[in-house]
Amino acid sequence: MNSHIERRALLKSFAAAPLLLSPLAAGCAEHGSTTKAGTLNIGQISNSVAFFPLFIAEEKGYFKDEGIKLGDRPRLGTGAKVAAALKSGSIDLGAGVLTDAFNLAQNDPSARVLSSLVTEYYVDIVVGKSFDGPDAGAPLEERTKALVGKKIGITGPGSGTEALIGHLFDGIGKKAKTDATLVNLGSAATSALGALKSGRVDALSFFQPIGQQAEADGAGRILISPAAGHVPDMKGALHGVVFSTQKLLKKKAKEAEGFQSAMKRAQADVQGDPDKVRELLEKYLKDTDAKALDALVPILRKEMPESPSVERGPYETARRFHQASGLVEDAPEFAKIKADG
Known part of the structure; x- marks a missing residue:
C-alpha cells in the first residue's frame, strides 16, 4: 500500500477516535462551553516553548486586565486530547500545533485557528x-x-x-x-x-x-x-497555535477578543528586553539548565511573531507541508479556518 495512504488512514483514525469518547461528551459538545461568562478554560499539550506567551500573559496579569478569569489550565499530553476537550466543552481554547487544528477540522468543519504562537517548525x-x-x-x-x-x-x-x-x-x-x-x-x-x-x-x-x-x-x-x-x-511555517470551534468562539466572543489582546502584549514582551525574557523563561521552564535557557532566548525572539494574528503566508507554508507529507488528508483553506476578527 502507498505509504502516504497508510499514514493518512492511521492519522485519520487516531484523530477521530478520541472525539467519539462517549454520549456524555457528545452531549456536552452540543451545548458548547461549560464555563461561565468571563471565564476561559485553556488546555494545552504541555509546557513546550510554544506556549510561553500564555505563561507571560498569566504571570503579568494581562488576562486579568482584559476582565478574563482563567479557569482550568490542564496539560493534556496530546493534541488529540486537546481536541476532545474542545468537543466536550470542558475547555474553551486549546493550545497545540496546527496539526491538531487540522485533525479537528477533519471531524468538525467548525474548527478555527485563533492565535499564531510560533511561525517556525519548532x-x-x-x-x-x-x-x-x-x-x-x-x-x-x-x-x-x-x-x-x-x-x-x-x-x-x-x-x-x-x-x-x-x-x-x-x-x-x-x-x-x-x-x-x-x-x-x-x-x-x-x-x-x-x-x-x-x-x-x-x-x-x-x-x-x-x-x-x-x-x-x-x-x-x-x-x-x-x-x-x-x-x-x-521555513516560516505556522506551527504553534491556539484553536477552538466556531461555536465556542461565538459564545465566548468577548473573552476571545480579550485573550487576543493579552497575547499581543505577551508576544511584544518576548521581543522586548532579553534579560526580562530570560527571567520569565526560567520561571516557566523550571529545572531547565541555565545554558539551555540562554540558548533559547534568541531562538524564541526569532520564531515567535509580534502579533497573534494568523497570517496567510505562514499558514500556507504549513498547509503545503501537511498535505505533501500526508500528515492530513485535507487541510482547510485559509479563509475557512481562520477565526473571525
Missing part, C-alpha cells in the same frame, strides 16, 4: 552522544541518511514529531515506518531525555527545548532543526 532532530554520523553543517540529505535504521523517539503517532521524521525520510526515498524504528515516548521532557541518555533511542524528534537541554547537559546535540532553516521547504 521540532528538532536530536542525536545522542554515541551517534556516529555527520554534524549539523553537513548536507541535509547526508544527515537524514545517517538516521536510517536508527531508533528514533517521537511523542506519539499522528504527531508533528512523527511528521518531521516522515518528511525527512520521504526526501531521501525512504519510509520512516520501515526504515527506522519509531519509539513512542509521550510528551514529557524527562522521559525523552532519559531515553536518549540510556540508549533506548539513538535520536529524538522532539519539540524545543529538548534539543537545547540535551546540548546543555552533554546528553546529545541537535542534528536537524527546521526552525534554524535546515529544511528549506518548512
